[in-house]
Amino acid sequence: MSDGDAAEEIMCATHRALCAHGYADLTMQDIADESTKSKAALHYHYDSKHDLLCAFLEFLYDRFVERTADIEAADPHAELLALVDVVLQKPESEPEGFETAVLEIRAQAPYEPGFRERLSRFEEYLVAEFTEVLEAGIEDGTFAADVEPADTARFLVTVLTGASTERVTVGRSVECTQRMLRSYIERHLLAEQREGIEA
Amino acid sequence: MSDGDAAEEIMCATHRALCAHGYADLTMQDIADESTKSKAALHYHYDSKHDLLCAFLEFLYDRFVERTADIEAADPHAELLALVDVVLQKPESEPEGFETAVLEIRAQAPYEPGFRERLSRFEEYLVAEFTEVLEAGIEDGTFAADVEPADTARFLVTVLTGASTERVTVGRSVECTQRMLRSYIERHLLAEQREGIEA
Structure with missing residues (x-):
């Protein structure tokens, strides 16, 4: 087994x-029990649980x-909606406990x-992705010219973070968030709707 | 010391x-070390750490x-902004570690x-408070007639939850969220701005 295969397996x-035990008691x-490796073999690859989890956050990234x-x-509108959905919807294969x-x-x-x-890197990446889509949409006239791409991107990420926190904490479905975000994008960001306000 | 005073002190x-140690290692x-009581005295009032923390969540509520x-x-607009600010801004006396x-x-x-x-009760209370302000504002013409009070209230709570999670996770200030929420309320909810869209 190559080092890369071993890392992937771990x-x-x-x-x-994590899905089975959560983080606190892990x-x-x-982890060894879920793999073909011994605990000693895990320690050969990662000095500590902390190091292993840092590597895991990079793997998730x-x-x-x-x-x-x-x-x-x-187009940028469809891309923005698709990006929201990718973050909001967990992969179907993902067990309940992972989030x-x-x-x-x-x-x-x-x-x-x-x-x-590592979590900051994750968040900055997502903000950068949203910013890029918003900038492209302002450029081609999909989104209103006075939309602030960076602030709007941060706001969208905040909403998505809140939806994930609420799903874990109070078990709330993300359906309402998804609907409200679509309405926000349509009424607040799209150029055709925003022109009405200026009129 | 009355039972009420003892509960308040605990x-x-x-x-x-919690501020000093966090939850995981508490x-x-x-807790006894932070009070005038012995650990045995705490157990007289609360069977377990779990029971004590449930009582603590009720105290926070x-x-x-x-x-x-x-x-x-x-007016309802000012009240909505004030409610956002109360949730977004921690009391000044609150140490860093509490959130x-x-x-x-x-x-x-x-x-x-x-x-x-208990967390659900907290969230439902906040959603109900926002819903009430939105309904009052739709009634008196502050907010647009087609604003959905319950969905909008849930959306606002999601944003506030996201801002709190991000403040803890990546140390991000809530300043951008506050600005974006003000803009959302002005452009998306206020009746005078929304009329432009219908025109």
């Missing part, structure tokens, strides 16, 4: 272990970048600079 | 202990209801039905 085992043994790169859309484990890790960020650094 | 000690001894009841505003501890507790909600029940 990342998948970490994913399963041990290296739990790469997977997420791949998912957003797959988006094909006819909870991710929120647990987020809540540890103030205590773990390694987590915060 | 709640304040819990608040200090012990009954940490009551404090929050008091804070929102204090809002005095000239983190609350997010840790939120992330435990799927494992702890007692937490989820």
Whole structure:
């Protein structure tokens, strides 16, 4: 087994272990139990649980970048909606407990600079993706000229973060958020609707 | 010391202990150390750390209801902005670590039905407060007649939840969220702006 294959196997085992046990009680043994490796072998690859979880956040980041790169859309409006949906909808294969484990890790960020650094990278990437779509849409006249791409991108990411937190905390479905975001985009960002306000 | 005074003292000690230690590592001894009581005395009032934290969430709820009841505003628009600000801005006396501890507790909600029940009550209260202000504003013509009060209230709460999660996770200030929410309210909800769209 190559180093890359071993890393991939450990990342998948970490994913399963987080879904089953959550973050707080997770041990290296739990991760070993989900893989073909011993706990000692895990420690050969990663010094500590902290290091392994930092690598796992990077693995998630790469997977997420791949998912957003797959988006094909006819125009900036469709692309913006597709990007919202990719973030809002969990992959169908994802067990219930995973989003909870991710929120647990987020809540540890103030205590773990390694987590915060990787979560910030994640967030900055998403803000940059939204900014890029918004800029392209302003350029081609899809979105109103006075939309602030960077601020609007941050706002959209905040809404998506809130929807994920609420899904974990109070079990609320994201359906209402999805509907309200579509309405926000239509009424607040699209050039054709916004012209009415200026008139 | 009356039972009420004892409960109040334990709640304040819990608040200090959560700020200092976070949720994950919090012990009954940490809470006792912040109060004049022994760990045994705490157990006389609360069977377990879980029971004590459920009581603490109720204490927070009551404090929050008091804070929102204090809002005095000239009209529904001002009241909506004031309600956003009360949620977005932490009380000045609140130490840095407290919001983190609350997010840790939120992330435990799927494992702890007692937490989820109390957090849901919190959220439903806030949604009901926003709904009430929106309904009053639609009634008196401040907000556009086609604003959906319940959906809009839920959307506002989602944004506020996202801003709090991001403040903890990546240390992002709420300043951009505040600005974008003001713009959302002005352009999306106020009747005078919305008329432009219908024209």
